Amino acid sequence: MSTRAHNFYAGPAILPVSVLEETRDAVMNFANLGVSILEISHRSKEFDAVIQEAENDALAIMGLSAQDCAVIFVGGGASLQFAMIPMNFLHTKADYLVTGEWATKAAKEAKMFGAVNEAASSKDKNFNYLPKSYKFSPDADYVHITTNNTIYGTEWKSIPDVGSVPLISDMSSDMFGVKREWSRYSLIYAGAQKNLGPAGVTMIVIKRAYLEAKAKEQVPTMLKYKTHVDGKSLYNTPPVFGVFVLGKTLKWIQKEGGLDAIEARNQKKARIIYDVIDARPDFYKGTVTDKSDRSIMNLTWNLPSPELEDKFVAEAKKKQMVGLKGHRSVGGIRSSQYNACPVESVEALAKFMEEFYAANK
Numbered sequence: 001m002s003t004r005a006h007n008f009y010a011g012p013a014i015l016p017v018s019v020l021e022e023t024r025d026a027v028m029n030f031a032n033l034g035v036s037i038l039e040i041s042h043r044s045k046e047f048d049a050v051i052q053e054a055e056n057d058a059l060a061i062m063g064l065s066a067q068d069c070a071v072i073f074v075g076g077g078a079s080l081q082f083a084m085i086p087m088n089f090l091h092t093k094a095d096y097l098v099t100g101e102w103a104t105k106a107a108k109e110a111k112m113f114g115a116v117n118e119a120a121s122s123k124d125k126n127f128n129y130l131p132k133s134y135k136f137s138p139d140a141d142y143v144h145i146t147t148n149n150t151i152y153g154t155e156w157k158s159i160p161d162v163g164s165v166p167l168i169s170d171m172s173s174d175m176f177g178v179k180r181e182w183s184r185y186s187l188i189y190a191g192a193q194k195n196l197g198p199a200g201v202t203m204i205v206i207k208r209a210y211l212e213a214k215a216k217e218q219v220p221t222m223l224k225y226k227t228h229v230d231g232k233s234l235y236n237t238p239p240v241f242g243v244f245v246l247g248k249t250l251k252w253i254q255k256e257g258g259l260d261a262i263e264a265r266n267q268k269k270a271r272i273i274y275d276v277i278d279a280r281p282d283f284y285k286g287t288v289t290d291k292s293d294r295s296i297m298n299l300t301w302n303l304p305s306p307e308l309e310d311k312f313v314a315e316a317k318k319k320q321m322v323g324l325k326g327h328r329s330v331g332g333i334r335s336s337q338y339n340a341c342p343v344e345s346v347e348a349l350a351k352f353m354e355e356f357y358a359a360n361k
């Protein structure tokens with residue numbers, strides 16, 4: 001596939017070539033049935049195997065058991081989870097760590113269902129750091145945290161201690177890009193289009209005991225986690241195509257050596273770019289003030305002027321490097337280096353950064 005660009009889009013984002021090839025084949029002929037993955041019943045035994053395997057593989061990657069945790073696949077994006085979480089689990093009060101635009105949106109939905117305590121916020125400095133102290137409520141129904149702030153380039157390396165309060169996490173942009181203490185979370189959700197698959201499907205991992213003990217009853221059927229857990233994601237037609245591609249991506253993660261190997265490669269890729277930034281601090285200005293907060297998935301920096309930033313993006317594009325423009329709400333440059341982004345692409349970007357520095361400093 002010589003036509004593959006160096007893809008740094010933040011999402012929808014790069015997928016492994018082997019996954020694209022398997023998907024292409026299944027679009028024409030799925031499981032040798034003479035029908036496309038786009039043309040088959042979600043209740044066929046062949047698709048049932050796809051969804052079961054995706055659930056099992058996700059649990060295996062995390063080292064969790066199906067007895068303790070359910071994995072479900074739903075539509076509506078991570079943004080629907082912002083509302084479903086409080087609808088199902090906010091009885092009185094919830095704590096939110098407000099560390100970016102997505103975290104802010106999550107807290108906004110929760111306010112419709114109960115009291116929201118901002119346990120910490122980094123809004124005062126346009127989210128360019130992660131708070132180091134928190135005011136958790138001991139009686140909160142849950143604490144919500146966004147592990148990786150896709151737009152601002154910060155990522156929690158260790159998660160604050162929330163005691164016995166249930167922990168709920170939006171991991172959309174670093175799910176399976178780094179290892180986490182999976183068993184600490186009562187609920188994890190991730191829109192697939194950053195690091196797991198195509199747009200249209202969201203993966204949710206939920207502790208069965210938490211669901212049994214704490215979920216509210218008076219919730220519309222489709223918005224109830226219990227509906228999808230009991231129905232094994234087949235209460236209604238799930239995002240069949242998205243689940244298929246996500247399932248292939250999970251197999252790819254395992255083939256690559258699991259999360260140890262994946263995270264090590266992501267660390268290496270991040271270091272390549274941060275080394276250039278740190279060597280040229282007057283030209284490449286990292287936006288995250290505390291280096292220990294820097295994301296290994298989404299790396300953000302500025303150049304001395306917006307004009308130079310536009311030039312950087314345009315020249316990079318001529319060299320087949322796409323998706324480097326920062327989010328519209330912050331500007332600057334953002335390099336998203338998800339699991340499927342090869343080391344070679346990151347090396348090409350680092351080389352270009354040095355050339356651009358020499359020509360424009």
Ligand SMILES: *Cc1c(COP(=O)(O)O)cnc(C)c1O
Nearest residue numbers: 077078079102150170172173191
């Ligand atoms: C992209 C993103 C979202 C929004 O995802 P949608 O699927 O578009 O709703 C939410 N949270 C984080 C951390 C994200 O990166």
